Amino acid sequence: MIVFERVDKCYGDKPVLREVSLTVRQGEVVVICGPSGSGKSTLIKCVNALEPFQSGTIRIGEAVLGRGSLDARALRRRVGMVFQHFELYPHLDVMENLCLAQRTVLGRSRPAAEERASALLDRVGLRDKRSAMPAQLSGGQQQRIAIARALALDPEVMLFDEPTSALDPEMVNEVLDVMTGLAREGMTMMVVTHEMGFARRVADRVVFMEDGAIVEDCATDVFFGDPGTLSQRAQRFLSKVLPH
Amino acid sequence: MNYAWDWGLVLREPYAGWLIAGVAWTLALSAAGWALALILALPVALLRVLGSPAIRWLAGFYVSVFRNIPLILQMFVWFFVVPELMPRDLGLWVKRDMPQPEFTTAVVALGMYTSGRLAELFRSGIDAVPRGQVSAALACGLTRAQAYQYVILPQAFRIILAPLTSEFLSIVKNSSIALTIGVVELTAESRQIEDMTFHGFEAFGAATLIYVVIAFGLDRMAARLRPSALAVRT
Numbered sequence: 479m480i481v482f483e484r485v486d487k488c489y490g491d492k493p494v495l496r497e498v499s500l501t502v503r504q505g506e507v508v509v510i511c512g513p514s515g516s517g518k519s520t521l522i523k524c525v526n527a528l529e530p531f532q533s534g535t536i537r538i539g540e541a542v543l544g545r546g547s548l549d550a551r552a553l554r555r556r557v558g559m560v561f562q563h564f565e566l567y568p569h570l571d572v573m574e575n576l577c578l579a580q581r582t583v584l585g586r587s588r589p590a591a592e593e594r595a596s597a598l599l600d601r602v603g604l605r606d607k608r609s610a611m612p613a614q615l616s617g618g619q620q621q622r623i624a625i626a627r628a629l630a631l632d633p634e635v636m637l638f639d640e641p642t643s644a645l646d647p648e649m650v651n652e653v654l655d656v657m658t659g660l661a662r663e664g665m666t667m668m669v670v671t672h673e674m675g676f677a678r679r680v681a682d683r684v685v686f687m688e689d690g691a692i693v694e695d696c697a698t699d700v701f702f703g704d705p706g707t708l709s710q711r712a713q714r715f716l717s718k719v720l721p722h
Numbered sequence: 723m724n725y726a727w728d729w730g731l732v733l734r735e736p737y738a739g740w741l742i743a744g745v746a747w748t749l750a751l752s753a754a755g756w757a758l759a760l761i762l763a764l765p766v767a768l769l770r771v772l773g774s775p776a777i778r779w780l781a782g783f784y785v786s787v788f789r790n791i792p793l794i795l796q797m798f799v800w801f802f803v804v805p806e807l808m809p810r811d812l813g814l815w816v817k818r819d820m821p822q823p824e825f826t827t828a829v830v831a832l833g834m835y836t837s838g839r840l841a842e843l844f845r846s847g848i849d850a851v852p853r854g855q856v857s858a859a860l861a862c863g864l865t866r867a868q869a870y871q872y873v874i875l876p877q878a879f880r881i882i883l884a885p886l887t888s889e890f891l892s893i894v895k896n897s898s899i900a901l902t903i904g905v906v907e908l909t910a911e912s913r914q915i916e917d918m919t920f921h922g923f924e925a926f927g928a929a930t931l932i933y934v935v936i937a938f939g940l941d942r943m944a945a946r947l948r949p950s951a952l953a954v955r956t
């Protein structure tokens with residue numbers, strides 16, 4: 479579904495991604511972790527062409543990034559993205575947040591867009607918030623709305639960039655539950671997170687990055703069950719983020 | 723002080739009529755100047771944010787020039803200098819045959835000056851919208867233009883609403899500078915009344931009062947518009 483082939487990216491002369499090769503199969507959930515600044519956000523932003531890269535290719539289904547020109551918008555409507563700081567549109571109410579892209583990008587009629595939005599509000603458990611403004615919602619509620627906003631375009635892939643790290647601890651689970659539900663339904667997901675419990679329960683594979691390179695890429699049960707086989711850095715990282 | 727007060731004077735003809743005409747010119751100058759400023763300022767602000775480096779520099783130059791040169795000097799340049807720089811026939815037309823040459827020139831000067839100020843204000847509003855909002859809109863498949871139309875500009879507009887109101891009050895005050903090139907707006911009319919009657923206190927007092935009333939009225943109007951300006955639908 480998503481194939482990175484030797485992707486290099488730098489800001490100025492500072493390399494941020496180094497020869498990244500990675501395959502995410504349809505329906506797979508891949509968790510990406512690693513220390514701050516290791517390039518996790520950059521990696522997933524490359525998938526929906528929010529970040530350009532210098533060499534290599536990324537294939538998403540039929541579309542190929544990095545070779546000639548590509549309709550970035552056609553790609554983005556197939557790839558949903560959820561941000562660390564939610565990034566709901568603060569001047570629009572919840573319903574408008576969910577309908578904007580459906581109307582402008584997919585050209586759906588207002589009734590059709592609202593129907594889809596209502597179904598998604600039900601699914602994230604926020605049916606009664608349809609006319610709330612984002613500022614009136616808790617962080618966990620905002621992030622669930624943000625997930626619904628991404629799902630409203632019926633994406634084939636969902637990208638999550640530290641979706642729970644801006645949340646108070648008691649709200650983390652309500653967001654992880656929605657994500658777990660999505661994964662169970664077979665959504666293809668790339669998730670940057672340090673929630674190792676989630677990774678252990680939901681991920682098919684765990685990727686560990688350091689300094690822009692993928693250091694570990696292995697099945698979840700190997701990553702957590704057999705840490706002796708991992709690199710020193712990954713082991714040290716794991717011992718920091720895992721509860722003892 | 724041996725001064726015969728006569729406040730009734732400003733209510734009598736012909737002076738009351740003069741003041742009314744003055745108010746009309748002041749409002750016309752302000753409204754036309756404002757319209758011109760708005761039309762110019764939005765594209766300049768957008769070019770300053772989105773243009774290539776050269777375009778951004780040019781837009782910044784535009785803002786510096788029109789915002790920083792004193793309005794009275796800009797007024798003189800548009801009136802006395804610019805027509806001389808034009809091709810002969812066009813210059814003559816501007817000076818003599820153009821309808822309302824003083825008024826038109828004053829509108830251009832006032833509008834260009836204000837457009838520099840508004841462009842800067844719009845840019846500060848756009849800059850104040852968090853960066854992640856553009857990414858979020860693009861990630862949903864919106865074009866950059868749509869992202870600005872539906873997400874960035876509405877938020878920027880909310881941020882600058884209060885200073886925008888005071889800019890409009892400023893243009894009303896600044897319109898008085900048009901008297902230097904012969905537009906007989908409110909301040910000029912009050913001067914004329916003082917010339918004719920030597921009742922400067924009453925004439926200027928009346929003009930002052932009228933400016934205050936206009937400002938107060940506009941302020942109330944803006945306050946009323948505010949809530950409805952905040953509601954948007956896609």
Ligand SMILES: Nc1ncnc2c1ncn2[C@@H]1O[C@H](COP(=O)(O)OP(=O)(O)OP(=O)(O)O)[C@@H](O)[C@H]1O
Pocket residue numbers: 489494512513514515516517518519520521
């Ligand atoms: N716009 C930019 N200009 C220059 N350098 C950047 C820019 N964005 C990111 N970087 C650098 O690229 C590197 C990778 O950044 P990235 O945000 O992908 O890391 P990350 O793994 O997501 O870190 P974090 O856990 O802090 O979110 C960092 O060293 C960062 O300083």
Ligand SMILES: [Mg+2]
Pocket residue numbers: 518519520639640
């Ligand atoms: Mg990051």
